[in-house]
Amino acid sequence: EDKVVQSPLSLVVHEGDTVTLNCSYEVTNFRSLLWYKQEKKAPTFLFMLTSSGIEKKSGRLSSILDKKELFSILNITATQTGDSAIYLCAVEVDSNYQLIWGAGTKLIIKP
Amino acid sequence: NAGVTQTPKFRVLKTGQSMTLLCAQDMNHEYMYWYRQDPGMGLRLIHYSVGEGTTAKGEVPDGYNVSRLKKQNFLLGLESAAPSQTSVYFCASSYRVRDPPYNEQFFGPGTRLTVL
Numbered sequence: 001e002d003k004v005v006q007s008p009l010s011l012v013v014h015e016g017d018t019v020t021l022n023c024s025y026e027v028t029n030f031r032s033l034l035w036y037k038q039e040k041k042a043p044t045f046l047f048m049l050t051s052s053g054i055e056k057k058s059g060r061l062s063s064i065l066d067k068k069e070l071f072s073i074l075n076i077t078a079t080q081t082g083d084s085a086i087y088l089c090a091v092e093v094d095s096n097y098q099l100i101w102g103a104g105t106k107l108i109i110k111p
Numbered sequence: 112n113a114g115v116t117q118t119p120k121f122r123v124l125k126t127g128q129s130m131t132l133l134c135a136q137d138m139n140h141e142y143m144y145w146y147r148q149d150p151g152m153g154l155r156l157i158h159y160s161v162g163e164g165t166t167a168k169g170e171v172p173d174g175y176n177v178s179r180l181k182k183q184n185f186l187l188g189l190e191s192a193a194p195s196q197t198s199v200y201f202c203a204s205s206y207r208v209r210d211p212p213y214n215e216q217f218f219g220p221g222t223r224l225t226v227l
Contacts, residue, residue: 009151032214042115042201042218043154088153092214097142097161097207098169099216101153
């Protein structure tokens with residue numbers, strides 16, 4: 001059975017800290033891994049990763065994929081209160097049009 | 112562009128009542144999805160559609176039906192609501208590019224449904 005596991009499930013840090021969120025997967029026919037941020041409403045897209053070792057960056061956020069060890073990390077540096085959200089990881093597997101979602105990491109940034 | 116919209120935003124039902132949730136997208140996406148999100152469980156796929164007139168079951172389809180009569184609309188129906196269907200429902204849509212793989216899904220704002 002395909003599965004995606006995120007850790008930790010929740011995390012509380014202070015503003016300015018750096019955080020690392022983890023996403024591991026066990027799937028057949030991996031195609032891509034996606035990260036989303038969910039604040040109060042709809043998830044919004046952050047990154048898509050398909051190749052090992054190539055870092056994607058957007059401002060203070062970055063992500064990398066390791067297809068040998070079957071995981072991805074999402075780093076956030078110099079955290080701000082606006083980074084407080086649930087971060088979701090999803091994996092696309094071949095030929096069934098579906099994303100398999102992790103349970104999410106709830107990140108709380110304290111001022 | 113409005114993106115993906117959902118109606119209604121909130122609804123309270125009694126056990127056994129029926130209702131339909133409407134999803135509309137104006138991005139000309141082929142693929143549309145209905146998810147439910149419960150605390151601690153991430154997003155679970157209910158049904159999806161790969162084009163007008165097509166539907167398929169996802170991970171948790173029981174108790175729900177869907178229709179995609181027009182490309183831009185995807186309807187989710189509950190025929191006889193149960194308390195276990197209390198959840199937040201999200202609709203999403205996407206292109207899907209085969210090669211290189213690209214399946215970014217765009218989400219609607221969600222519908223919070225409570226079944227008493």
